[in-house]
Amino acid sequence: xxxxxxxxxxxxxxxxxxxxxxxxxxxxxxxxxxxxxxxxxxxxxxxxxxxxxxxxxxxxxxxxxxxxxxxxxxxxxxxxxxxxxxxxxxxxxxxxxxxxxxxxxxxxxxxxxxxxxxxxxxxxxxxxxxxxxxxxxxxxxxxxxxxxxxxxxxxxxxxxxxxxxxxxxxxxxxxxxxxxxxxxxxxxxxxxxxxxxxxxxxxxxxxxxxxxxxxxxxxxxxxxxxxxxxxxxxxxxxxxxxxxxxxxxxxxxxxxxxxxxxxxxxxxxxxxxxxxxxxxxxxxxxxxxxxxxxxxxxxxxxxxxxxxxxxxxxxxxxxxxxxxxxxxxxxxxxxxxxxxxxxxxxxxxxxxxxxxxxxxxxxxxxxxxxxxxxxxxxxxxxxxxxxxxxxxxxxxxxxxxxxxxxxxxxxxxxxxxxxxxxxxxxxxxxxxxxxxxxxxxxxxxxxxxxxxxxxxxxxxxxxxxxxxxxxxxxxxxxxxxxxxxxxxxxxxxxxxxxxxxxxxxxxxxxxxxxxxxxxxxxxxxxxxxxxxxxxxxxxxxxxxxxxxxxxxxxxxxxxxxxxxxxxxxxxxxxxxxxxxxxxxxxxxxxxxxxxxxxxxxxxxxxxxxxxxxxxxxxxxxxxxxxxxxxxxxxxxxxxxxxxxxxxxxxxxxxxxxxxxxxxxxxxxxxxxxxxxxxxxxxxxxxxxxxxxxxxxxxxxxxxxxxxxxxxxxxxxxxxxxxxxxxxxxxxxxxxxxxxxxxxxxxxxx
Amino acid sequence: xxxxxxxxxxxxxxxxxxxxxxxxxxxxxxxxxxxxxxxxxxxxxxxxxxxxxxxxxxxxxxxxxxxxxxxxxxxxxxxxxxxxxxxxxxxxxxxxxxxxxxxxxxxxxxxxxxxxxxxxxxxxxxxxxxxxxxxxxxxxxxxxxxxxxxxxxxxxxxxxxxxxxxxxxxxxxxxxxxxxxxxxxxxxxxxxxxxxxxxxxxxxxxxxxxxxxxxxxxxxxxxxxxxxxxxx
Ligand SMILES: Nc1ncnc2c1ncn2[C@@H]1O[C@H](COP(=O)(O)OP(=O)(O)OP(=O)(O)O)[C@@H](O)[C@H]1O
Ligand SMILES: [Mg+2]
Numbered sequence: 001x002x003x004x005x006x007x008x009x010x011x012x013x014x015x016x017x018x019x020x021x022x023x024x025x026x027x028x029x030x031x032x033x034x035x036x037x038x039x040x041x042x043x044x045x046x047x048x049x050x051x052x053x054x055x056x057x058x059x060x061x062x063x064x065x066x067x068x069x070x071x072x073x074x075x076x077x078x079x080x081x082x083x084x085x086x087x088x089x090x091x092x093x094x095x096x097x098x099x100x101x102x103x104x105x106x107x108x109x110x111x112x113x114x115x116x117x118x119x120x121x122x123x124x125x126x127x128x129x130x131x132x133x134x135x136x137x138x139x140x141x142x143x144x145x146x147x148x149x150x151x152x153x154x155x156x157x158x159x160x161x162x163x164x165x166x167x168x169x170x171x172x173x174x175x176x177x178x179x180x181x182x183x184x185x186x187x188x189x190x191x192x193x194x195x196x197x198x199x200x201x202x203x204x205x206x207x208x209x210x211x212x213x214x215x216x217x218x219x220x221x222x223x224x225x226x227x228x229x230x231x232x233x234x235x236x237x238x239x240x241x242x243x244x245x246x247x248x249x250x251x252x253x254x255x256x257x258x259x260x261x262x263x264x265x266x267x268x269x270x271x272x273x274x275x276x277x278x279x280x281x282x283x284x285x286x287x288x289x290x291x292x293x294x295x296x297x298x299x300x301x302x303x304x305x306x307x308x309x310x311x312x313x314x315x316x317x318x319x320x321x322x323x324x325x326x327x328x329x330x331x332x333x334x335x336x337x338x339x340x341x342x343x344x345x346x347x348x349x350x351x352x353x354x355x356x357x358x359x360x361x362x363x364x365x366x367x368x369x370x371x372x373x374x375x376x377x378x379x380x381x382x383x384x385x386x387x388x389x390x391x392x393x394x395x396x397x398x399x400x401x402x403x404x405x406x407x408x409x410x411x412x413x414x415x416x417x418x419x420x421x422x423x424x425x426x427x428x429x430x431x432x433x434x435x436x437x438x439x440x441x442x443x444x445x446x447x448x449x450x451x452x453x454x455x456x457x458x459x460x461x462x463x464x465x466x467x468x469x470x471x472x473x474x475x476x477x478x479x480x481x482x483x484x485x486x487x488x489x490x491x492x493x494x495x496x497x498x499x500x501x502x503x504x505x506x507x508x509x510x511x512x513x514x515x516x517x518x519x520x521x522x523x524x525x526x527x528x529x530x531x532x533x534x535x536x537x538x539x540x541x542x543x544x545x546x547x548x549x550x551x552x553x554x555x556x557x558x559x560x561x562x563x564x565x566x567x568x569x570x571x572x573x574x575x576x577x578x579x580x581x582x583x584x585x586x587x588x589x590x591x592x593x594x595x596x597x598x599x600x601x602x603x604x605x606x607x608x609x610x611x612x613x614x615x616x617x618x619x620x621x622x623x624x625x626x627x628x629x630x631x632x633x634x635x636x637x638x639x640x641x642x643x644x645x646x647x648x649x650x651x652x653x654x655x656x657x658x659x660x661x662x663x664x665x666x667x668x669x670x671x672x673x674x675x676x677x678x679x680x681x682x683x684x685x686x687x688x689x690x691x692x693x694x695x696x697x698x699x700x701x702x703x704x705x706x707x708x709x710x711x712x713x714x715x716x717x718x719x720x721x722x723x724x725x726x727x728x729x730x731x732x733x734x735x736x737x738x739x740x741x742x743x744x745x746x747x748x749x
Numbered sequence: 750x751x752x753x754x755x756x757x758x759x760x761x762x763x764x765x766x767x768x769x770x771x772x773x774x775x776x777x778x779x780x781x782x783x784x785x786x787x788x789x790x791x792x793x794x795x796x797x798x799x800x801x802x803x804x805x806x807x808x809x810x811x812x813x814x815x816x817x818x819x820x821x822x823x824x825x826x827x828x829x830x831x832x833x834x835x836x837x838x839x840x841x842x843x844x845x846x847x848x849x850x851x852x853x854x855x856x857x858x859x860x861x862x863x864x865x866x867x868x869x870x871x872x873x874x875x876x877x878x879x880x881x882x883x884x885x886x887x888x889x890x891x892x893x894x895x896x897x898x899x900x901x902x903x904x905x906x907x908x909x910x911x912x913x914x915x916x917x918x919x920x921x922x923x924x925x926x927x928x929x930x931x932x933x934x935x936x937x938x939x940x941x942x943x944x945x946x947x948x949x950x951x952x953x954x955x956x957x958x959x960x961x962x963x964x965x966x967x968x969x970x971x972x973x974x975x976x977x978x979x980x981x
Binding site: 385389390394399400402403406407410647648651652653654655656657658661740743744 | 795799802804825828829830831832833835837839843845846847848852855856857858859860883885911
């Protein structure tokens with residue numbers, strides 16, 4: 001059909017506009033294929049690894065060895081394996097955790113080099129090895145012995161190699177794990193023995209089986225410590241935060257892009273048909289069928305959708321492997337293979353085709369439905385005034401305000417497009433900044449803000465007496481709400497006149513430590529207010545305890561309930577003057593063997609700094625993408641406004657309006673929509689952020705606050721305004737190019 | 750002389766063909782007068798008027814309006830010239846479709862130094878009760894009234910009308926012409942008007958006949974006729 005020659009000509013004439021729409025589609029398909037690809041691959045790798053290498057369901061230490069583990073295995077229908085762990089200090093700030101090689105559970109996967117065979121050999125966690133310079137073939141001095149590095153290893157219970165389960169950030173510069181043969185532990189003092197358990201029945205609730213298992217242990221007179229379920233074990237679960245994050249992102253971001261492309265292509269096509277109504281009517285009159293015209297007009301959106309979908313998906317495929325590999329450098333899992341999903345590509349192509357095809361079809365159909373006679377008269381309808389415009393009472397406003405308002409309200413779909421576009425770009429941009437801000441806040445809060453200690457020492461056994469100079473004692477126990485074992489937190493007894501724990505109320509006034517305070521993230525998660533009495537189950541003895549909460553502390557240092565240590569000991573029937581840990585402002589000389597864990601805030605600081613680097617670049621990329629999307633959207637709308645107003649602009653020129661005046665009237669008309677879009681973006685972002693954090697909290701037991709920093713909001717706003725200025729600059733030329741003869745030649749109206 | 754044009758030339762070149770649209774045009778009009786340009790289609794009427802209005806430029810010759818040689822003005826100065834001195838009325842009204850009648854008039858009053866009151870000019874064109882209507886909701890004659898109101902709200906020295914009645918019927922045309930005459934009387938506005946209709950010339954002080962880019966006749970009309978008495 002000769003009519004179709006026009007399609008390319010139309011595309012060429014408004015090149016920049018269609019390139020803009022194409023970019024939106026490409027971005028949509030690209031994010032979908034990449035995000036879905038990474039999350040599916042990573043999920044696949046993690047699942048294959050944890051299932052194939054028998055990830056534990058729980059682990060614990062005991063006061064005395066389990067006498068007959070075979071009997072217990074049978075009784076609880078599980079696999080039990082015991083392994084050894086020893087923290088070897090390589091330097092003041094570098095710890096290598098030596099683990100004994102296991103056979104049944106948490107089976108090490110050698111990902112480079114070879115298996116352990118002879119004595120004096122070690123397999124290292126690759127991130128640690130890389131960060132500290134231990135390639136395969138080198139040797140490492142740990143726990144007084146020299147080991148030869150024969151390979152790198154992944155461990156199902158150390159996918160995210162945290163030193164302490166309650167840490168948030170890994171830091172290969174401070175900590176790593178290594179696997180050695182059991183025999184190597186002989187001669188090392190104070191080696192911890194840890195039991196791993198995995199249940200054979202994967203269909204029954206693992207929580208229930210775990211509870212029963214614990215009862216059995218107690219039945220045999222064994223007291224356990226350091227009990228940790230896999231679901232609460234960030235070392236194993238943290239990867240799922242990224243997987244879920246990406247999975248969640250793989251839907252709304254592309255959906256927003258496709259929706260925006262839908263809206264804009266709908267507007268463009270609609271305007272095209274409207275302006276060509278007379279031609280269409282004439283073609284009808286000459287015997288063209290509606291189907292033929294439909295095909296003609298559908299060609300443009302379909303061409304764009306297919307091109308964009310294919311380009312986005314094809315561009316996405318090569319970026320999946322490097323992205324997964326980058327994630328694997330954080331999450332230590334063996335990379336078996338990375339699959340490029342054909343169905344994802346298909347979705348990445350078909351979704352925009354469906355979105356754009358359907359919206360264009362509806363628009364075109366509604367326009368082509370009219371009779372040839374009606375169409376041939378068509379020119380007139382295009383200047384119809386909508387109800388909104390009619391309803392406006394603008395008497396009081398300045399002329400320029402009236403003009404701008406009318407300009408925006410002229411097309412509701414255009415207004416919607418601009419508004420939604422700017423909001424979603426703002427949301428995306430603010431998202432990045434807020435994640436960074438939350439992390440930063442939590443970190444600052446937990447280091448400088450809430451705690452004034454430098455070292456935390458947790459003891460294996462109860463201690464008695466007074467704290468050494470510069471330190472304070474505390475007692476901690478793990479608890480969970482009666483019907484949700486997934487939420488696990490510490491109740492900590494602290495010195496009533498503690499100088500180290502400094503909690504604040506939400507009003508900013510200090511909270512005394514001689515009362516029971518709950519940190520805000522935990523209070524929010526459990527729905528607790530000041531004045532409530534709440535009952536929790538102690539993980540240790542399984543018995544319920546009731547606490548009266550006096551205040552909620554505005555601290556994001558973690559999920560804690562703090563109370564005076566004397567009260568804590570009394571309630572848990574622990575001896576007076578006993579404690580389980582020390583907070584100290586300086587390094588204490590405590591033999592490693594007595595400790596179940598230590599934490600140094602300066603190490604956390606370093607880890608945070610390491611994390612902040614990639615974080616900043618992530619935020620920069622997100623901001624850049626948002627700006628590009630914003631630019632496309634604002635440019636599209638502005639160029640549409642200019643086109644619709646050619647005659648008016650020309651008229652303004654004849655009347656002696658100056659360039660700047662015309663530019664201000666026409667180009668600045670979007671300002672209030674853009675500002676409104678941005679402002680609306682803030683609560684939308686906060687809500688979705690809250691939802692995501694809530695999800696994260698449930699998933700990996702990590703609660704982050706949504707803290708919107710005015711500074712970052714200002715930065716984002718500035719970025720959006722800058723984008724706006726840029727698009728105005730691009731469009732100013734178009735305004736200037738409108739000639740005065742436009743109005744002089746204008747026919748009807 | 751308020752308008753003083755002499756030896757004005759203008760030609761369009763397309764490829765090898767040179768189209769001389771205005772050849773040595775000379776014309777004069779006094780302040781407060783009504784001038785009418787008559788001539789067949791394509792004779793260069795609009796081109797001449799556009800040059801006088803500062804929308805277009807002549808190639809050579811002299812165009813003085815109110816003592817200013819506008820051919821020497823740069824683009825910004827021309828913009829100011831149009832902004833301060835000239836009112837335009839077009840054959841097809843050229844109202845901004847999504848602005849109300851009142852707002853359309855504000856388009857111009859917004860940028861003039863000492864505009865007349867919007868309600869006053871609306872009253873002058875008998876459109877005060879339609880201030881909040883949109884152009885589409887008005888008849889052609891009513892739209893032209895609004896366009897005249899828009900042109901006079903800045904109280905221009907010179908009102909240029911390119912076939913103001915070209916799209917209107919007999920009765921409506923007469924009422925528009927009457928209105929223009931009233932404006933001329935009330936505000937002392939000099940008016941230059943293009944028309945196809947020779948009968949309309951009767952209301953003008955000076956009549957210029959244009960043919961093939963030349964003024965073939967320039968007549969002074971001593972006995973101007975009130976618009977309502979013109980018939981054709
Ligand atoms: N931009 C242009 N480029 C080339 N030629 C032009 C241009 N504008 C006008 N012309 C030519 O100049 C001549 C005069 O045009 P003009 O518009 O002044 O005529 P007119 O007398 O106003 O006619 P009408 O009564 O039909 O409005 C015409 O022959 C036209 O083709
Ligand atoms: Mg003309």
